[in-house]
Amino acid sequence: MASMVAGSNAPLTAENPGLPGVIIAMGWSAVPSNGPQSELTSMAIVCGADGRALSPEHLVFFNQLTTAGGGVRFAGGEARDAEQVDVEFARVPADVAKISFLAYVDPELRGPGTFAAVRSAYIRVARPDGSELLRFDVPEMHGDRIKAMMFGELYRHRDDWKFRALGQGYENGLVGVAQDFGLDL
Template identity: 60%
Template sequence: MIAGANAALTAENPGLSEVLLGFGWDTIPSRGAQAELVAMAIMCDAEGHSVSNDHLVFFNQIVSDDGSVSFVDDRDDEEIDVNLALVPADVAKIVFIVYVDPDVRGPGNFSAVRSAYVRVATRDNRELVRFVVPAGDNRTINVMMFGELYRHRDDWKFRALGQGYATGLRGVAADFRIDL
């Protein structure tokens, strides 16, 4: 996939009710602290804002309150499972971001990150789509939106994003109306 491309998941895979999103990357070794990357899912309403702070899934909150989105650490660097059948009706999309953990590295960035990807697969690990985040000058980027699952009528689709934030988690919090 390329940035901005969409893939019909449930329309092209009848009966698909669960997907896993696998995130991976390589980092250039450094003599100092290594970038510690963290994945997060933000469950959004129709306006693109987080439904609430309880609709975030990350290392401190590994399962959404409704049980539809959860962390699994299995095949990839990070994995998030989504049970599409359990996602509440008021959730229009789920945005997946990866950020440099400021507690580990301080004000780190994506400059040392290579070969970053997100893949969408079935529960039995049959890959449906893969998006490799384009490499670039990411010295000012410390948060990257990898992609999003979104509702389209009665179906679920995946959109490849690859959009970076130089404003960090504060910028994400402002855009998605999250309290940090």
Template identity: 50%
Template sequence: MTGRLVPGANAALTAENPGLDAVVVGIAWDQIASRGPSAELVPVAIVCDADGRVLSDDDLVFFNQIESADSSVRYLDESDQEEIDVDLVSVPDVVDKIVFAVYLDPDPRSPRDLGSVRSMTIRVSAPDGRELVQFPLPSERNHTIDAVILGELYRHRAEWKFRAVGQGYTTGLTGLRTDHGIGRAR
């Protein structure tokens, strides 16, 4: 299996790749050069329960917290602009899905939307580098959004699948926090 997905499409990762026990999720983008402040994008993986809520704030994976509480999801910085390694076998049973998003750094000097982003792609590869699937995000709404859920790895029965999402936010990090329970007390 290798292919390009459209928003809403799913790919059966482990069912179509017997023995697949880990994946590398790569996020890449191309930005228009700026003479002033440029948009600083922050990729994040949100490890969620069956209700779509983050397990704990220790289960956010990004540049400042490079692995989940159980170490099954790890932030790398390799061939794509950003890579996140997921050890599918070690992901606890309580985890229903892992959401991959990008938000605009909320620095007040930064641009207010993703308008300078020409293209953005999320790809899922086997640990040996073999690409399993990719989702090039449609960019026609970038001038109205400041965060986007690119895709999610999720459990379906005993298998892992990937869903191309492409859900944009006009509320940035605040929207991601609200929708996934980030920062709430347990």
């Protein structure tokens, strides 16, 4: 397993010939609170070469579990991860240039909130059997203004897939995500 830093990238299929796909797992912990607790929700956005979502149907989250064709599927979480998304490379259409993985504070669950109480956030890339290939521990930042966070992205590089660690926060939450990805959220 390789540990990554923000801005770094790593080859996946070039160094793992025959890799059919990956599990993208995200996790975090939150400092307990006596008041309202921010609730994080994850999503994957499937994008074209312009970096924008191909369509509203190319958003994968708890309310839209898969893309057309099933190449990107929301898989929920398991004991060690809060959320998981399965990506099957052969089923991802050729017009997909990248898949971005984010989490946001869901204001509909517990009211407005931020990443202030979020600790130990990470994204990991694993083989379909669960064995870990890469891990990026998102650096802790002053999250009292951050309402959404892009953890990382899978992207095509020629005929191969790579992963980039990001850790980019959005103070304007889903509004900023929607603007950057051309979505109406």
